[in-house]
Amino acid sequence: MKTEQKLGRRAFLSSGAKVATACTLFGAMPSVAMLDQQDKMLSSIKSITDSHYYLDNVLLEIGFEYHNATVVGTKTALQTIEINNGKIVSILPNNAPSASSLNRYSAQGKLMLPAFRDMHIHLDKTFYGGAWQAPTSREGKTIVDMIALEQKMLPELQPYTQERAHALINLIQSHGSTVARSHCNIEPVSGLKNLEALQKVLDERKHDFTCEIVAFPQHGLLRSNSEALMREAMQAGAHYVGGLDPTNVDHAMERSLDSMFQIALDHNKGVDIHLHETTPAGLAAINYMIKTIDENRSLRGKVTISHAFALATLSPEQADNIAKQLAEQQITIASTVPIGTLHMPLKILHQNGVFVMTGTDSVIDHWSPFGLGDMLEKANLYAQLYTRPDELALSRSLAIATGNVLPLDEKGKQTWPNQGDDASFVLVNASCSAEAVARISSKQAAFHKGYLAYGSVQKQ
Structure with missing residues (x-):
């Protein structure tokens, strides 16, 4: 000993x-x-x-x-x-x-x-480091409305991208995270500006911080005609191909996902898609991704579904069945451990060998003001929602904050x-x-x- x-x-x-x-x-x-x-x-x-x-x-x-x-x-x-x-x-x-x-x-x-590992954050667009600013009301607004709002706001945020990314990194480091995965806007309004700014910040922080970058077509891969920009982002050094709600935003689930996966295959990159859809379309997208990976085995272990809220609509038996398929294809789930009506089957996923990780998402921006940047908070939420409050279960809950270490x-x-x-x-x-x-x-x-x-x- x-x-x-x-x-x-x-x-x-x-x-x-x-x-x-x-x-x-x-x-x-x-x-x-x-x-x-x-x-x-x-x-x-x-x-x-x-x-x-x-x-x-x-x-x-x-x-x-x-x-x-x-x-x-x-x-x-x-x-x-x-x-x-x-x-x-x-x-x-x-x-x-x-x-x-x-x-x-x-x-x-x-x-x-x-x-700790903050594996879903947006370092390139944040109010953090500036004056307090609550998001505008989202009552009655769709994700398309939010995209339109963001298109107007991005030019105002871009002069502060580097300064605020540094501030956000300092915040999550103060909570113990020195490893992260950041989604970075790639769309016609931003072009590659956010990517270039974030890469500069990460180069300056390489001694104390490691971060993967997901090229994120926030305004829709097809909807904003961003495929060419996404390919440029891959060539410029982004690590993952992102995507967003292929039915609700792109209105063409299979074509959207096929485009996303083709970019990844062509550039030998991983995939990390935002999937918020809770309608049957969300589950259909997950099943289509499982099928696509099964047909393209080189993608195994390289695909993450962020949020994956459709899983919260399943019965325990259905969740167990799809968890086995996710595990077989080595698909990772990145969950922010949501509270409220969405009760994610995170425990079932873990029991079936699915790698589950967590992240801040937004600290404070036009989407949400509630992020603390603390992965121990996420582990605490996981423990409260999905486990028992005993010594063994609490100690196991730490895994979601540390990448299962x-x-x-x-x-x-x-x-x-x-x-x-x-x-x-x-x-x-x-x-x-x-x-x-x-x-x-x-x-x-x-x-x-x-x-x-x-x-x-x-x-x-």
């Missing part, structure tokens, strides 16, 4: 005065109090320039606690992580003596979780971090992942491939 000392989840609360109080009330091990006193004498830093260093006092999950075969808690231990050139090269006993002259930093006993497997075996993994992780003010999900715990720091992207640690 990689550990030197174990902490009960109630024994560890946080650094500073809370730890001293916890030691008194709950009988925490003396080493925790000593750690607190030690950290008070250290200096806080917000930048690490070393390529090779130690991170001490990292709280890792090492197993589950059981009572009569039921998981009732999570075992944790303080350990040291050695990081070199963006990778975790070793996991050591905490504060292990070393003959090397490497700099040492302290995580102050914060819980280390895998980096979890510290422990179902049996409590430690599966992350491992030697050779990217040093991309979040330091969270929680005693275990179950608490982090349930309480939407605050984040102390976010690391991206060894780089301190957000927050601070202590210099030893």
Whole structure:
């Protein structure tokens, strides 16, 4: 076992005065109090320039606690992580003596979780970073009405694209996300301007942020005659071909989807389509995509359906049947975990092996003002809507925020971090992942491939 000392989840609360109080009330091990006193004498830093260093006092999950075969808690231990050139090269006993002259930093006993992934966001068009602006009323408006509104607004937003994309990246990093997938408008009003601006931002942020780009024909692939622009976007470096409601917007489901898939096949790219349709047309589109991928096996594992609201209209038996087909074709579902009348069969999808991921979508723009940019919030919503509020279920719910990377497997075996993994992780003010999900715990720091992207640690 990689550990030197174990902490009960109630024994560890946080650094500073809370730890001293916890030691008194709950009988925490003396080493925790000593750690607190030690950290008070250290200096806080917000930048690490070393390529090779130690991170001490990292709280890792090492197993589950059981009572009569039921998981009732999570075992944790303080350990040291050695990081070199963006990778975790070793996991050591905490504060292990070393003959090397490497700099040492302290995580102050914060819980280390895998980096969060915001896998559906629109970095290229947002009000965030500007003055507060609520969306105009959408009462009685269709998606076509919203497209018309956006066509008028885009030229006003474009001068701020880079500035606000940086601000939005800073926001989601502050919540632990250093990996993302951004949809980027490709249509006649924007041309390739948004793509060029976003690529410039991402190039400037490549040291602390990784982001895939979906070329998104927001105004309809066929409706706005955007196929040629989409092909230009592929040649310019976009990673995915996007699409939008092939029946409601393009009014030609098969021709719209065929065009989208043909662009992807011609340019060897993936697909990520917005599918909001809840009418039978939405389910017909999903079935057509399943059929198309089955006939073009090179697309397997490269297709994402974002939102996929039509799945919420199915009975459990129907959802189970289509989940098996989605899994067979290796189709990913990107859900924002909607609340309200749409109860998505996310648990059924997961049980059938469908990869389910989540994202912010809009933080604040002309579509919605409610996005927080916090994937722990999404995991919390998933837990509340689709699981039980117990230790095991809460810990499993974290997967939707991390791309299915979890510290422990179902049996409590430690599966992350491992030697050779990217040093991309979040330091969270929680005693275990179950608490982090349930309480939407605050984040102390976010690391991206060894780089301190957000927050601070202590210099030893």
